Amino acid sequence: MFEKFGEILENRHEYAREWKKRTGGKVVGFFCSYAPEEPLQAAGILPVRIIGGHKSSDKVGKFIAPNIGCSFCRDALGRGLEGDYDYLDGIVQGQTCLHTGEAFWVWEKHLPVEFSYFLAVPHSTQNVGREKYLAVEYAKFKKALEEWIGKEITNEDLDRGIDTYNTNRQRIRQIFDYRKQDNPLVTGTEALDLALSGQIMDRNEHNQLMKEVLEKLPDRQMDRDPGTRIMIIGSVNTDREFMDMVENQCDLPATIVIDDTCTGIRYNFNDVNPQDDRLMAISLRYNHRPPCPNKDWPRRRRIPFIKHLMKAYNVEAVILFNHKFCQPHQLDNAVIERELKAMDIPNLTLEFDIRIPIGQFRTRVEAMLETTMDII
Amino acid sequence: MAEDKKEYFRWVESTYVNPDIDWKKAEIISAGIDVGSVSSQMCVLCDGEIYAYSNTRSGSSSPNSAQNAMDLCLKDTDGLKLDDIHYLVGTGYGRVNIPFCQRAITEISCHGIGANFMYGPTVKTVLDMGGQDCKTLRLNEKGKCLNFLMNDKCAAGTGRGMEVIAEILKVPVTDIGDRSFDIDEEPEPVSSTCVVFAKSEATGLLKDGWSKNKVLAAYCAAMAERVVDLLNRIEVEKDFAITGGIAKNKGVVKRIEKLIGVEALEPKMDTQIAGAVGAAIYGRALYKKQKK
């Protein structure tokens, strides 16, 4: 039922090239979920998230030292340097963490594209004045886009873009709802394919595929033991191999029922509430969405959000991960771990790299699952 | 390698058979095999009591390592064979490759149950220093693991690390602990714990006039520091016990105790068999459950 999403995800570069040929349109890559996608969509552009391929490259070491750079960004930049993304017409980044910023700046300088734009997103999503600030930044961005594509982006265009994205997020949430059941009708691995494929393909096409799935999903029969209900918390999760190991290869059954990652629910939780000032409407959405730890201060809004999800999806155990050298998530995970300990929820913290030691990770995941079993 | 060239890293393989038990009279015979990357052990329980065990060096093939451990364990058991064992549990990093076990359980859970058996129900914190990894466990009074932390990225603080040091300094690995205390003054721990560079590091220290014992002391101190980091993160609660090969190295153990201010319980049996013992106890419980 979800195979198509996985296929498109795996063949994302062919998809983008084919889309360009088919529509004659432009493709813009972005590194992080704070990049403004609705205006790009409104401009008729295909926004694609730049992700790694879980393959190391010897070309990155010159720009990002292997012993201090975020492993996800090194992987993503590596794919660029190896030529995988030569079809991009532009790159866009919203200010979040140093590492994605670094990846953007190196890309801009060494893999030049027609259009590159770095958006100043507010440092904190709790500051006074941030909504207005971001709306003004969007206005500047819109103007730059219009100059590039050579035509105006009207309110109707923006409405279409907003509507496409709202529909996209709503349908993902609807499909995720089926994971709340005792025997979830969607596995975590499938959910990853679903959510991530949306970030690299035309959202309208993605919406159509999801519509078809939603028609069939209620009647789906699952023939697997759901086992322990796990939540996965972290940043960008593109590690299909890991998800599959947890759900299909451990000696004890387990299902990943929900996540708090920027490739999953954190990205899809909020909609844009339409209002006259379209850019302000988009700004409100990006400011109020579940925050990246980079922007989640002075008060951590993530903790209540995570607790809410744990209750809604009946979570029994948690896997926390951070990419190697990612400070924002490392620090946040330490705090979340403390909270989970106080709640007596079994949890496991792992550090992801471009390639993970699957055997060793399996032992840790199994050991955590074993702490929930009572043989003796 | 020439037959007569001394191998300093080699510790002695061992077996044990309990002379007071007649396995033929036992109601439930359960066993556990722990295939680690450096060593493998098998333990047989008769009605929950240790009947026999073996401790051998692992080879490059996990099924072969398991077979060797079993052959050595059953050798002097008055005819006990694999078929006589009611339930066999595999554990350790090679557990997925043991063809004759009925169930695989991680070495984390097994070390918890094993430590509980070997040290008693008061054990709340366990440190396992194995061949290639270090783990710290928090247990309840039944030996069930509540929480754990593992370090398997770095060889410092592991058996492999100690074997490398033994070879470099040409000191039998089993002598390291005692020799590390035969010094005038406790040295600073070595700065680079990286085992691969240990040779250059050690050569430099010896050239500076350090005795071998002092160099050993510096390494034991560095290993202890690394391990204590893991212990502090899990928060040590008494009683504290150590399992695994390095538990036999007083040089590391005593220095750990000093750093955390808690003494480890005195081991009464071979600390390397904890995983296999735990696996055998699980085997017994699973067999009983199955019979119901």
Place this chain on the structure above:
Amino acid sequence: MITAGIDVGAASTKAVIMDGDKILAKSRQLAEGEEEQVIKDAFEGALSEAGITKDSIDKIVSTGAGAKNVDFSDDSITDISSGARGAVFEVPETRTVVDVGAEQARAVKCNEAGKLLDFATNERCAAGSGAFIEAMARALQTDFDKFIAYHFESDKDIPLNAQCAVFAESEVVSLINSEATTADISRAINNSIAERTSSMTRRVGIEPTVTVIGGVALNKGFIDSLQRFMETEVAVPDDPIFTNAVGAALIAQG
């Protein structure tokens, strides 16, 4: 002018005696036992091969990790400089030198005179050095020549995940237990080192001719992988283990 270069490395000490551009003797002693003795033996081996005594030598320069331990040398120089000088002597078109030793690896940029322009080293990580390969070959229970031959029997590229050389051994062991053939594993090991070496070299820039020196240069499988990652052919001198010592001897000549 007769000079000597002594390269005290982690795995062995190499001594070279030169008269102008002519190499009179080369001697190598494995680093087993007391370092002072090893150095002495290497030097005396070279003296006896050249048929001269120490008094005939105008200047002795030492290099390598243990350069300062040669108490009879007149001067010491880093193997970064001596490697560049030696490589240019043996392969005059050299502009980039890659030296993968037993424990340290470095990439050097130089000019036509062998003068050092820029360099990068592997940061205290043995995963990019000869010790790693040796450990892996041991884990495969094969000797050096067979290990190289295996590389060319494979056409698959399996990635190795382990960072630490000590654990890569057990990863190799687990690969042995899986479906990977010894040939594929050998190739994977060489790929792993070559990728790190290439990454390090790109920091100084890959400018032809790239010359590879040090013990690992004798590993044809590694050279094959390296050429693929660097996207250029590389040169290997006839006796790459001695290049640093040759460079030191030349630097001694002024």
